[in-house]
Each structure stands twice: as structure tokens, then as C-alpha cells.
Amino acid sequence: MTFSAALSGTPSDRVRALLRRRPSALWRRFLAAGLALLAAVTGFWPDVGHPVVVAARDVPPGVPLTGSDLRLATFPAPVSGSFAAVSDLAGRRLNEATRAGVPVTDLALASPSADTAAVAVHLPEHGLAGVIRVGDHVDVVSGEGEVLAENVPVREARGRVVLLQLPRIHANRVAATSLDLPLAVTLR
Template identity: 55%
Template sequence: MTLSPTLPDRFRSLLRRGVPVVWRRFLALGLVLVALSTFFWPDVGHPAVVATRDLPAGVPLGAADVRVASLSSAVAGSFSSPEVVVGRALAGPARAGVPLTDFDLSVPADLASVAVRVADQELASVVRVENRVDVVSPTGEVLASDAFVRETRGQVVVLTLPRGNAARVAAASLDHALAVTLR
């Protein structure tokens, strides 16, 4: 009787004999360890723009002032790209390593934020932060178009829009609840 030197023949002979119980248990233990390690595997993180050093309020941000860091959980209103914040000024001081959010950045000089009471409660519950809306007076006049929703609280919506329109919207909202249309 001669032994076959080819690898496929050796493999077939091993399959005919069967895999020993010890190897099957070792394989099962290995699969359990792989499953446990993937269950406890850390999250890859959520990118967020953070300050590289302590920054004072009112200073325009430069590329060296911010970097992208990976956080364990998402931060509401944070930015994932530094290009969005470079050139904008901080509304208040920022600590090094702390994520920058939309509320940390000041509104550009040509824009203003206005709180508006929305006439339709159901519509107010649909409006979300970062939506774009048009503001309509009770008489049907469009007071502002393409306003950015900065914050929502019940029936009140904080909008960021050009200064000229902001004054008209603020004056109209003193007397009446206003309508908004989603874009």
C-alpha cells in the first residue's frame, strides 16, 4: 500500500476519518470568542469638529483652530467637516477638545435670529431644526423666504434670516402668530 502524496488525496482521507471531538470543541470555542469580541467591539465613533485650543468669543475660526475628532456618541448640532466653521466667529468662548455646535457659532453680521409663534400647532410639530421655511403674515404677504430654522420649542420656532426681513417678521409676530411653509 502506498500513500498518496497529493494534497487533495490527503484532505479526502482526513474527511473520511472525521474531525475529532477535541477539534470540534476547539472550533466552537473559537466561534463563541469571535462572537463575544464583536458584541463588545467599540463603536467606530462619530466625527465632530472640536477646538484645538481654548478660544475666545468673537474671534473668526481658522483652519488651525479646529480639527475633526471621533466621539463615542453623536452631539446634536455638531459639524463633521471643519470647512463649515472656518471663517465664522464664536458666539462664546470654547474649550480645547470640546465639540463645536451650531449654537457656539455666531450668526453672520448680515443675518439675525427671530422667534416666531407658528399659527398652526400641527405644522409647528413637523418643522425641524435645519429646515428651510417661508414666513407668511395673516394677510397672506410673504415676509421672508428661505429662512433657516435654528431651534424649535413647541409652537415657537427660532428662524435665522436676513436682517431686513428679520425686523419685518419680528414686528409682525408681536401682534399675530405667523404661518410658515416648508421648502
């Protein structure tokens, strides 16, 4: 088939004719150099990753978050429910304690409209005080065996006193009951 026949045929005939021809040595070298350059560029291309807000230090629950509590990190894959800017979390509160370096997600945050209060509970025995840690969840029980609050996060633990983060309605009830009866907590 001649060159003029390749140009005058149908488009599929023209493609077949061009594919049957062997590329010149110069063309093959140019193609090889281009592929090598492409491989080199993609091999050294920086992986920009995905920005994720993580805890800069161990953060207890219920405390308003500040810029010093958080930092921006880069993860190789997106983290579901995460935030890309520290400013998105300023003033928000965590439901439970978070370790340094752990991504802060929407599930870890307390509801922005939550009307909560902190209540100090004096534990009757010193042995249990050494077991309860920040971030644990407890139930508050009165001396008469009545459950006053359930699944309450421990905000702080110092000796025989634990600071609990409760919805305001439960906080008032726990505080009022503690004036007349001893309170106990049970670990979940």
C-alpha cells in the first residue's frame, strides 16, 4: 500500500496503515526519553496528603478547645468526619478525652447546644478514686441506690473527688442530692 492509498482510505484504513509502519529510531528514542522523564517526575512528586486536625496534647472532655490544644497534620488518606482547619473547632468541647496525635472527628465533639455543667462528687472510699481516670464513663448512684445519672464522662479526677460533666438538669439533681446523701459512682 502506498502513502497516497493510506491517506485516501477510510479512517480505520488510515490507522491500520500507520500502525503497520515501523517507527523510526529517532521517534523510538524520543518516546523512551519522554516515558523516562514522566516516570522520574511522578516518582519524586510530593504526596500532599489530606489535612486533618489532631489533638496537640492529651485533651480532657468538656473543656473548650483552643489553638494550643489542636494542630494540623497530614494523613495519606482522608479521615471520615475530620476537620481541615483548627479554627473550625475553636470553643467546641469534646465528649471524651483524646490523646495527642489522634484526629478530632465530629463524633468526638459534644453538641454545640449542649447545656452542661460540671459537678464535683466526693467518693466515699479512697480505693475507687485511684481507678477512675479522665475520660472514663460512670453512673452516679445515691446512698439510697437511686441512679441519678448514667454514662457520665469524668472530666477530672483528684484523690477522692471526681469532676463530672453532666447535662444541667442532671447536674442540679446530683448536686442537690449530694448535700443530704453520700454519692457513689460505678464504672462502665
